[in-house]
Amino acid sequence: xxxxxxxxxxxxxxxxxxxxxxxxxxxxxxxxxxxxxxxxxxxxxxxxxxxxxxxxxxxxxxxxxxxxxxxxxxxxxxxxxxxxxxxxxxxxxxxxxxxxxxxxxxxxxxxxxxxxxxxxxx
Amino acid sequence: xxxxxxxxxxxxxxxxxxxxxxxxxxxxxxxxxxxxxxxxxxxxxxxxxxxxxxxxxxxxxxxxxxxxxxxxxxxxxxxxxxxxxxxxxxxxxxxxxxxxxxxxxxxxxxxxxxxxxxxxxxxxxxxxxxxxxxxxxxxxxxxxxxxxxxxxxxxxxxxxxxxxxxxxxxxxxxxxxxxxxxxxxx
Numbered sequence: 344x345x346x347x348x349x350x351x352x353x354x355x356x357x358x359x360x361x362x363x364x365x366x367x368x369x370x371x372x373x374x375x376x377x378x379x380x381x382x383x384x385x386x387x388x389x390x391x392x393x394x395x396x397x398x399x400x401x402x403x404x405x406x407x408x409x410x411x412x413x414x415x416x417x418x419x420x421x422x423x424x425x426x427x428x429x430x431x432x433x434x435x436x437x438x439x440x441x442x443x444x445x446x447x448x449x450x451x452x453x454x455x456x457x458x459x460x461x462x463x464x465x
Numbered sequence: 466x467x468x469x470x471x472x473x474x475x476x477x478x479x480x481x482x483x484x485x486x487x488x489x490x491x492x493x494x495x496x497x498x499x500x501x502x503x504x505x506x507x508x509x510x511x512x513x514x515x516x517x518x519x520x521x522x523x524x525x526x527x528x529x530x531x532x533x534x535x536x537x538x539x540x541x542x543x544x545x546x547x548x549x550x551x552x553x554x555x556x557x558x559x560x561x562x563x564x565x566x567x568x569x570x571x572x573x574x575x576x577x578x579x580x581x582x583x584x585x586x587x588x589x590x591x592x593x594x595x596x597x598x599x600x601x602x603x604x605x606x607x608x609x610x611x612x613x614x615x616x617x618x619x620x621x622x623x624x625x626x627x628x629x630x631x632x633x634x635x636x637x638x639x640x641x642x643x644x645x646x647x648x649x650x651x
Contacts, residue, residue: 353617353628356631357621360621360625379478379586392590396589403626408622409622409623409624410590411481413482
């Protein structure tokens, strides 16, 4: 049976993350939520999620918490992505394909500018 | 949906919505029996017998936002089109187990697709849940248990860039090892 071989490696990753955390100021704390109900998955939400995770990894973005949620009743707008940045209200985006997801991460999550053209008004 | 791994993601979301704390996903490709088995088991709130009987009806759903549920009927239809079976067992307050089988080499069987991505998304998306993923190809099994990961990481989230890189490598190499072993069997 192949089990996780390298929890030691993960410990090192944790220590690096802690170090970065102590250096960084508390700016740019953000939460990104991807809708992953049946409607979202059928519309391509897993690719959207993948684009989010890939972007965080390649751009080395700290302090972003990514989570998922089920159907929120906007199936026709899926894939849906929500952003909570700092103390600001939650912003809901619709029809977020991988390209749009990258744009939202770059412009909204990192730079703080809402990507208006993809905002869904609740 | 075009991939079994997307169905698995979908069914696991049901378990999350049922407030499960522990969810296991077990997949087995058995070339001798020519059988693919997928089981998703949770300790969520479960369903009564009446709901279990109705649950593969496309017009049943637990969600309140929308009246049509499609996840389980989709999977059932896919299995039955491939000489497979679909079984759901559930008990109120105890949890639910969904097991589905497919003839492994059936021409209409959907590909597994990107199961690595499904595992990673569930892990990252629901960090508070104890996940156990098992993928078996004949006699080799890859297991990913979230508990040692969570204990090691403590307050560092899965979506930390360094952790994401680690998890991707871990899952990819675990799955790759399975496939390599398979090829080496004469």
